[in-house]
Amino acid sequence: xxxxxxxxxxxxxxxxxxxxxxxxxxxxxxxxxxxxxxxxxxxxxxxxxxxxxxxxxxxxxxxxxxxxxxxxxxxxxxxxxxxxxxxxxxxxxxxxxxxxxxxxxxxxxxxxxxxxxxxxxxxxxxxxxxxxxxxxxxxxxxxxxxxxxxxxxxxxxxxxxxxxxxxxxxxxxxxxxxxxxxxxxxxxxxxxxxxxxxxxxxxxxxxxxxxxxxxxxxxxxxxxxxxxxxxxxxxxxxxxxxxxxxxxxxxxxxxxxxxxxxxxxxxxxxxxxxxxxxxxxxxxxxxxxxxxxxxxxxxxxxxxxxxxxxxxxxxxxxxxxxxxxxxxxxxxxxxxxxxxxxxxxxxxxxxxxxxxxxxxxxxxxxxxxxxxxxxxxxxxxxxxxxxxxx
Numbered sequence: 001x002x003x004x005x006x007x008x009x010x011x012x013x014x015x016x017x018x019x020x021x022x023x024x025x026x027x028x029x030x031x032x033x034x035x036x037x038x039x040x041x042x043x044x045x046x047x048x049x050x051x052x053x054x055x056x057x058x059x060x061x062x063x064x065x066x067x068x069x070x071x072x073x074x075x076x077x078x079x080x081x082x083x084x085x086x087x088x089x090x091x092x093x094x095x096x097x098x099x100x101x102x103x104x105x106x107x108x109x110x111x112x113x114x115x116x117x118x119x120x121x122x123x124x125x126x127x128x129x130x131x132x133x134x135x136x137x138x139x140x141x142x143x144x145x146x147x148x149x150x151x152x153x154x155x156x157x158x159x160x161x162x163x164x165x166x167x168x169x170x171x172x173x174x175x176x177x178x179x180x181x182x183x184x185x186x187x188x189x190x191x192x193x194x195x196x197x198x199x200x201x202x203x204x205x206x207x208x209x210x211x212x213x214x215x216x217x218x219x220x221x222x223x224x225x226x227x228x229x230x231x232x233x234x235x236x237x238x239x240x241x242x243x244x245x246x247x248x249x250x251x252x253x254x255x256x257x258x259x260x261x262x263x264x265x266x267x268x269x270x271x272x273x274x275x276x277x278x279x280x281x282x283x284x285x286x287x288x289x290x291x292x293x294x295x296x297x298x299x300x301x302x303x304x305x306x307x308x309x310x311x312x313x314x315x316x317x318x319x320x321x322x323x324x325x326x327x328x329x330x331x332x333x334x335x336x337x338x339x340x341x342x343x344x345x346x347x348x349x350x351x352x353x354x355x356x357x358x359x360x361x362x363x364x365x366x367x368x369x370x371x372x373x374x375x376x377x378x379x380x381x382x383x384x385x386x387x388x389x390x
């Protein structure tokens with residue numbers, strides 16, 4: 001472990017900083033932590049690209065002040081996430097920490113960030129404990145609380161009339177949240193509930209077990225490379241198209257470039273899709289495709305929103321971040337046009353938002369993407385805000 005940490009601290013790739021808007025000293029420093037290497041790298045890279053696009057469109061400034069973004073790769077390792085946070089706070093003296101891809105990393109870094117009284121604007125991981133008993137008045141999340149996406153799919157499964165669903169997820173906080181969220185909105189029975197190893201590449205044994213259970217449908221949460229492997233193996237087993245497959249963070253913009261037609265017909269639930277018609281979303285999609293040459297995923301979208309959120313707060317405070325309470329209050333106000341349409345925050349810093357279900361299908365240009373099917377939940381708060389003592 002010590003060798004890993006020394007390697008981490010010495011890695012040029014993860015201590016490099018990007019000064020946006022020229023060589024002048026920045027007025028605000030932002031540390032952006034994400035998983036940008038390994039099988040889940042696509043998620044973190046899309047998060048970073050979406051965030052940086054937002055800053056670029058604002059000419060290197062947020063709230064009218066120059067910003068410096070210092071990027072850190074946690075490699076999906078909680079201990080390295082803690083090392084990154086400590087570096088950003090103690091050595092780089094950042095004003096804000098943003099990003100964070102996976103919930104196991106988020107849970108590890110929450111305490112050191114809270115102890116340092118840092119402002120945090122997360123754009124993916126949304127573990128249940130941080131929405132409930134461990135909520136923090138200076139933590140904000142522009143994606144979703146983990147259960148929210150799953151609740152959307154659970155509602156869809158109920159509305160569709162499924163009576164018997166087999167559920168699977170990796171065995172860590174987000175996986176447990178994803179199963180709990182689905183079950184909370186699903187009125188039917190659970191044919192089987194299986195938790196697999198994080199990063200597991202082969203699901204053939206589990207797929208054979210679920211096939212034997214003969215469910216009405218299957219629901220899974222497998223982000224990144226795990227999702228690519230699972231969907232390919234599900235189709236290879238001859239089940240895709242035979243047993244409906246519902247997912248969250250599995251068939252999405254981060255995995256579809258690798259899956260392509262293999263994933264056609266898979267159901268996915270989240271807060272936003274690239275076919276949304278509001279102007280902010282359409283402009284974001286066009287700019288992202290022009291700059292990066294690919295359809296943006298929800299990870300890019302929610303990180304883009306996080307840049308717009310920080311911009312709105314800095315505008316309200318005149319670029320001042322020294323008064324933490326005033327800046328947190330400005331973030332909580334969320335006075336900006338989100339690409340998802342309506343967005344506001346609960347007292348725990350998690351979004352109240354509409355949730356949707358999508359189908360993997362070809363878009364108007366013949367590309368495999370997400371097609372909006374239906375809104376399942378309107379102005380939907382997370383399920384843990386009542387446990388938040390704020």
